[in-house]
Amino acid sequence: MSCPLLSLQNVSKVYANGTVALEGVNLTLHPGEFVSLVGPSGCGKSTVLRLVAGLGEVSRGSLDWHNREQERQLAFVFQDAALMPWASVLDNVHLPLKLKGKRLRPSRANLQEAINLVDLQGFEQSYPRELSGGMKMRVSIARALVTKPTFMLMDEPFGALDEMTRGRLNDDVLNLWAQKHWTVLFVTHNIYEAVYLSTRVVVMAARPGRIVDDIPINQPHPRTDEFRTSSDFNHYCREVLTALSHSETGSPA
Numbered sequence: 001m002s003c004p005l006l007s008l009q010n011v012s013k014v015y016a017n018g019t020v021a022l023e024g025v026n027l028t029l030h031p032g033e034f035v036s037l038v039g040p041s042g043c044g045k046s047t048v049l050r051l052v053a054g055l056g057e058v059s060r061g062s063l064d065w066h067n068r069e070q071e072r073q074l075a076f077v078f079q080d081a082a083l084m085p086w087a088s089v090l091d092n093v094h095l096p097l098k099l100k101g102k103r104l105r106p107s108r109a110n111l112q113e114a115i116n117l118v119d120l121q122g123f124e125q126s127y128p129r130e131l132s133g134g135m136k137m138r139v140s141i142a143r144a145l146v147t148k149p150t151f152m153l154m155d156e157p158f159g160a161l162d163e164m165t166r167g168r169l170n171d172d173v174l175n176l177w178a179q180k181h182w183t184v185l186f187v188t189h190n191i192y193e194a195v196y197l198s199t200r201v202v203v204m205a206a207r208p209g210r211i212v213d214d215i216p217i218n219q220p221h222p223r224t225d226e227f228r229t230s231s232d233f234n235h236y237c238r239e240v241l242t243a244l245s246h247s248e249t250g251s252p253a
């Protein structure tokens, strides 16, 4: 396997109020992996993402980038698309970068490319109130795309969407992942989504937040509906489910 991109070694995170969100987390990511974090509410999935994004310091242990350039090329997509209601799709995709200054100001062609990549051509002048939940999430992904990331952090981006929309966006993200050679760290509560998307599913447990299993999904990409309905898919889902239920009862997986 290639050189690691990022390693978390024995990472613990204790918040100011004393909550031990993570304890002894070891996680290594390689370029091109699509890794999903699954686990019960409060097990520290978002905390891992925030630490990787540099939105907080580890309390113990270390978080090391093996190539500092990659750290600068990460983008974060949240469950809440967090669009500015008074701004058009085009301006929503543009504005956060505009605020960051000239160096990151993309050209109109860059903005249009990002909008096209998420299939929103024709909606450039629409306002968030005119868009469905799935379309808002597409705008949020376009906003990440204009920064030309190589590493995507996605925190339950499709948690609020219906099954059909979620399925379509899953395929679109997989296409972008392949096309743009991204590395993805993806948080979800949905084990089917995790298995469908990922090259690896990392299972976490709560109190304290820790990793209890790391399950490779040894199936080729692109993933298809055939995979979704295959016995291999069922097998992987059952493996993740078993690891999750053991993590909740405390018995070994």
Ligand SMILES: Nc1ncnc2c1ncn2[C@@H]1O[C@H](COP(=O)(O)OP(=O)(O)OP(=O)(O)O)[C@@H](O)[C@H]1O
Binding pocket: 015, 016, 017, 019, 020, 021, 039, 040, 041, 042, 043, 044, 045, 046, 047, 048, 209
């Ligand atoms: N800023 C904070 N200050 C204090 N405690 C926090 C803070 N952020 C998170 N926590 C606590 O840390 C623990 C882990 O939270 P985190 O949001 O990382 O979990 P999660 O697995 O992403 O949860 P969910 O699936 O519900 O989003 C929880 O007990 C949470 O209440």
